[in-house]
Amino acid sequence: MDGQPPKTAFDFEQYERRVRQGPCFVCALVSGDPDYRHHVVYEDDETVAFLTRNPTLLGYCLVAPKRHIQSWIQEMEQHEFLRFQGVVYAVASAVAATLPTERMYSMSLGSQQGNAHLHWHLAPLPPGVPYHQQQFYALMAENGVLTVDDDAQSALAREVRSRIQL
Structure with missing residues (x-):
């Protein structure tokens, strides 16, 4: 994939231990826990959006209340959900304005067993990815995660943040 850093294997055992035995990752981020620091691209009183720590695609963000x-x-009124989705849209638009994007994938994942805090995934598929490497394949860490460094992620977060329009 043009413009994407190389991929490396993902340690699922360590990841599963962290999400199933550790604190809620979004609550830990919001409370300032340094072990759960991420590069924030948007934040207001109700919502936070940040680059995922182990991206499968460059610019992969999570948006969470x-x-x-x-x-x-069950836990959001319609007006709250629509406002939240407005932030999801603004973040996705900023990511797409920052990186070449053929399609923006958007979904809510997680379960009661791990990553239970509601969050939306936004993953920009770059142009030119062969069809058999798109969609779920492109999102699955089993197929490797990008080797990204902290400085590059910080610069990317600043660029996305500068393009958010609400």
Whole structure:
């Protein structure tokens, strides 16, 4: 994939231990826990958006309400959800304006067993990715995660942040 850093294998055992036995990763980030620091691209009183720590695509972001909720259907009023989705849209638009993007993938993942805090994944598929490496394949860490360094992620976060329009 043009413009994407090389990929490396992902340690699922360590990741699973962290998400199933550790604190809620979004709540830890919001509270300032240094072990859960991420590059924030957007933050207001209710929402935070940040680059994922182990991206499968450059610019892969997560958007989450700061309040610990697990179900957008059961725990958010419609007006809250629509405002939240407005932030999701603004972040996705900023990522797409920053990086060449053929398609922006958007989904909510997580479960009661791990990563239960509601969060939306935004993953920009770059142009030219062969079809058999798109969609779920492009998102799955089993297929490797990008080797990104902290300085590059910090610069990318600044660029995305500068393009967010709400």
